[in-house]
Amino acid sequence: MQPPKILVADPISSRGIEELSRNGLLDVQVRIGLSAAELIAIMPEFNGLVVRSETKVSAAVLEVASKLRVVGRAGVGIDNVDVDTATRRGVIVMNAPSGNTVSTAEHAFSLLLCVARKIPQADAMVRSGKWSRKEFQGVELHNKALGIIGMGRIGSELSRRAIAFGMRVLAFDPYLSATRARALQVELLDDLDDLLPSADFITLHTPLTPETHHLLNAARLARTKSGVRIINCARGGLIDEVALTDALQSGHVAAAALDVFETEPLPLDSPLRQLPNLVITPHLGASTAEAQESVGIEIAQSIRAALLEGTIRNAVNMPNLDAKTLAIIGPHLRFGEKLGRFLSQLAPKRAEHLNINYSGKVNEVDTTAITRSVLKGFLQNAGGTEVNDVNAPAFAETLGLKVTETRLSAVGDYTDLLELSVQAEGKTVSVAGAFFGATPRIVSVNSRPVEARPQGVVLVLENTDRPGIVGRIGTLLGENGVNIATMSLSRNQAGGTALTVLNLDTPPDDELLTTIRASEDIRSAQVVQL
Numbered sequence: 001m002q003p004p005k006i007l008v009a010d011p012i013s014s015r016g017i018e019e020l021s022r023n024g025l026l027d028v029q030v031r032i033g034l035s036a037a038e039l040i041a042i043m044p045e046f047n048g049l050v051v052r053s054e055t056k057v058s059a060a061v062l063e064v065a066s067k068l069r070v071v072g073r074a075g076v077g078i079d080n081v082d083v084d085t086a087t088r089r090g091v092i093v094m095n096a097p098s099g100n101t102v103s104t105a106e107h108a109f110s111l112l113l114c115v116a117r118k119i120p121q122a123d124a125m126v127r128s129g130k131w132s133r134k135e136f137q138g139v140e141l142h143n144k145a146l147g148i149i150g151m152g153r154i155g156s157e158l159s160r161r162a163i164a165f166g167m168r169v170l171a172f173d174p175y176l177s178a179t180r181a182r183a184l185q186v187e188l189l190d191d192l193d194d195l196l197p198s199a200d201f202i203t204l205h206t207p208l209t210p211e212t213h214h215l216l217n218a219a220r221l222a223r224t225k226s227g228v229r230i231i232n233c234a235r236g237g238l239i240d241e242v243a244l245t246d247a248l249q250s251g252h253v254a255a256a257a258l259d260v261f262e263t264e265p266l267p268l269d270s271p272l273r274q275l276p277n278l279v280i281t282p283h284l285g286a287s288t289a290e291a292q293e294s295v296g297i298e299i300a301q302s303i304r305a306a307l308l309e310g311t312i313r314n315a316v317n318m319p320n321l322d323a324k325t326l327a328i329i330g331p332h333l334r335f336g337e338k339l340g341r342f343l344s345q346l347a348p349k350r351a352e353h354l355n356i357n358y359s360g361k362v363n364e365v366d367t368t369a370i371t372r373s374v375l376k377g378f379l380q381n382a383g384g385t386e387v388n389d390v391n392a393p394a395f396a397e398t399l400g401l402k403v404t405e406t407r408l409s410a411v412g413d414y415t416d417l418l419e420l421s422v423q424a425e426g427k428t429v430s431v432a433g434a435f436f437g438a439t440p441r442i443v444s445v446n447s448r449p450v451e452a453r454p455q456g457v458v459l460v461l462e463n464t465d466r467p468g469i470v471g472r473i474g475t476l477l478g479e480n481g482v483n484i485a486t487m488s489l490s491r492n493q494a495g496g497t498a499l500t501v502l503n504l505d506t507p508p509d510d511e512l513l514t515t516i517r518a519s520e521d522i523r524s525a526q527v528v529q530l
Helices: 014-024 036-045 059-064 083-088 101-117 119-127 153-164 178-184 218-223 241-250 289-309 323-346 368-378 380-386 392-398 469-479 510-518
Strands: 005-008 027-030 048-051 070-073 092-095 145-149 168-172 187-189 201-204 228-232 253-258 278-280 351-360 402-408 416-424 427-436 439-445 448-452 457-464 484-491 497-504 522-529
Touching: 005 014, 005 036, 014 027, 014 289, 036 059, 048 289, 059 083, 070 289, 083 092, 092 289, 101 119, 101 153, 101 201, 101 228, 101 253, 101 278, 101 289, 145 153, 153 168, 153 178, 168 178, 178 187, 218 241, 241 253, 323 368, 323 380, 323 416, 323 427, 323 439, 323 522, 351 368, 368 380, 368 392, 368 402, 368 416, 439 497, 448 484, 448 497, 457 469, 469 484, 469 497, 469 510, 510 522
Parallel strands: 005 027, 005 048, 048 070, 070 092, 145 168, 145 201, 168 187, 201 228, 228 253, 253 278, 351 402
Antiparallel strands: 351 416, 416 427, 427 439, 439 448, 457 497, 457 522, 484 497
C-alpha cells in the first residue's frame, strides 16, 4: 500500500519537513514556487497539502484534488485557503495557531520603536552619504499612552513589553473581561472613540472581519490625537490606506508602520511607497527562525495525526473527533454552534461568564466537543476565522471569559435540552434549544418559552404587551419589503412584557430598525444573523 502523498508548496522549516517525513510513513514532496496552473495539474495525486501564505488554495485547486484529505497552513491566518469549498469537499483545513505569537508581538514592538525614533529613515540618510541629526528628532516611549486595539494573544504579549518600557497601556477589546484586563495591568476602555484621542501610539491586533474592515477610517483617524503614531502587524484592510495616506501627508498622523496591506505584494504604484514618514515591511510578523520552526513542526504533527491516526487537531472546519463519535453527536455540534452565535449577538459583548447546561439524553455522550462548538459560535465575532473547535477554550481564556458546564437529568417536555446563559454588564441573557425529532428549534430566550428556527435572520423584540403592537411591527416590515417566515410570542403576564421572535427572509436595514426602536412600546429590538 502506497503511503499518503504530501505536497509542501511553500517554504517551511527543515524541522517541519523532518517531522512530516519521520519513519517514512508519508511520501513528502517539496515543490516551491508552483504557478496556479502547475498546482492544479499535480494536485489530483496528493492526499495532503502544506502551504504558508504564498500559495492560494482556491476552489479550482480543491475541485481537482480528488484524493486530498487535509490542507495545513503553517501559520495562523487562513485567508489564502477557500475553507468553504474545502469543507464541502470533505477536506480538513488545519492551521498552527500558537507558533508565531511572540514573533509578531516583537515585530510590532520593533516597529513601535522605529516610528518613535525614525530609525529606518536615519539609516537610509547615513547610507546615502549625508549626516544630519536635527530632522531625526524622535520621541520617547516612557510615559506615553499606547492604545492596543485587540487584546488576544499577540496584543497581550505586546502590552507586557510596552509596560516594561514604562508606557501606559489603553486597551479596546469588546470581548475582554475587566478581570483579565486587571491581570494584564491595562486600562480597559468601553468605546474605541475613547481610546483614539487619548493614545500617543496605536497598534492593531484584531482579525479582519466585516465588522473590523477599515476599523481606522478617515472619520476615526480624524478623532485621533494630533501627532499620533500607528502600527499594523495584524491584517491589511483594518486601516483605510487612502485615509492613512492623507493623514500622513497632512501631518495629523506623525508616523506609521505597516507590515500588512490590503493588496499583497504591495503594488509598485502604491502611494504608500512614497511617504517618508511611513515604515513598511513585507509581512514579516512571523518571519523569525523560531516562529517558522515552531509553526512548521506544529502543522507537521497535526497532519501526521490526521492522516496516520485519524485524530483531528487544530482544525478550523472540523471538531476534534473520530468519525464514529462525530456521526453520533454531529447534529448537537452544529446546533450548539448556532446557539452560541445566537447568544453572542443577543448579549452584551464584554462577557464575564458563560454557562452551558446539558439536560436529558445529551448527557449520555461526551459533551466536550459540543462545548467547543458552542464556544466557537459564541466567539466568532471576537476571533473571526482564527477561532475553531480546538482553540476556542484557549481563546475564551485569553479574553477572561469563564466557561462552566452544568447538568440536569430531567428536562420537562424535551428529550434533551441545551441551554446557554451569559453574564455580562450586570445582567444574564440566555437561549435554549432542543430537538423535535431530528429538527432543531430554539425553545427559550431569556427564560421565555418560544419556538423559532435556528437559521437565517431572527428579529428578537421585547415590547409592552398591548393590543396591536405585533400588527404594527408586521406592517412596518411589510412596507419595507421584509417578509416574516415564522412568528413566536411569549409574555410574562397580561399587560406586562412580551417577547416576540420573528424569522425573517431578509434582514431589516438600519433605518427600519431605528423606526422600530423609536416606538415607546418597544423596549429592545435585536437582529440575529445565523
